[in-house]
Amino acid sequence: MARRRLTHQGTVVLDCEGLSRLVDDRPSIVALVAEARSRGMEVVISALTIIEAAHRRTNPSRLAWLLSGMRIVHVGEEEAKAASAMLVAAELHGHKYAIDAVVAEMAMRQPRPVLMLTSDIDDMKKLCGDRVHLVAV
Template sequence: MTRFTAPGVATLVLDSEGLSRWIERDRRTAALIEAARRAGARLVISANTVLEVAHPKVDRPRLRWLLSQVKVEPVSQDGAHKASALLIRAGMHGHQHALDATVVEAALRQTHPVVVLTSDPGDIDRLSDHQVRTIPV
């Protein structure tokens, strides 16, 4: 069993790889999410993450069910401006990192401490200026 290694974490944010692995029933990811829930953490994703995981072979019923289990944070005009500012501060280009920036922007709005389950821990660390913790998937 995977131990959730972030005691006191209030919020667990999933990026697209975290959500994809949860959809695919990856054991490690499922164990991390379950441990976070047992620890009382809220589960959150950015609305853009839904777009990122969409493809013809995704299990749509499972995706809908999983989305009912999490808080889906909208990407507003203000949020887009804040995500853009994160990109600029980090010296990163929107074309390659825009969706990561919206994940970080949503994460920064959550009750801290926040952990992001991600395939891009370096990018998330850089965009968040290490204000959130990352767990690589």
């Protein structure tokens, strides 16, 4: 019997606040992620988001369990250069917006449609334009 290839029907990207609220078990975020998964969408985060979202009150077991069900995208030289170029184009400074730029650059490389759960709508709009559907959390 041939294996059926899993095809994703788009991507959900979580930024720091999206991941933090999922870890905190916020019903609206949990429901949104569950609905997206039921529609065949893959949940993706940048490896840097893990660093940004972690703090001493983070439940490490819950975080580990949630991360086990997500694709974590690593950041290399090419991704860093692309994110840097996005910052320049958006007239934003890397000191404040570096991780946002990495998340935006990663989001724009994902299978469409791409939905990003973010608390930084204005900044992400400057970085992503209309290529990523932004949902405020």
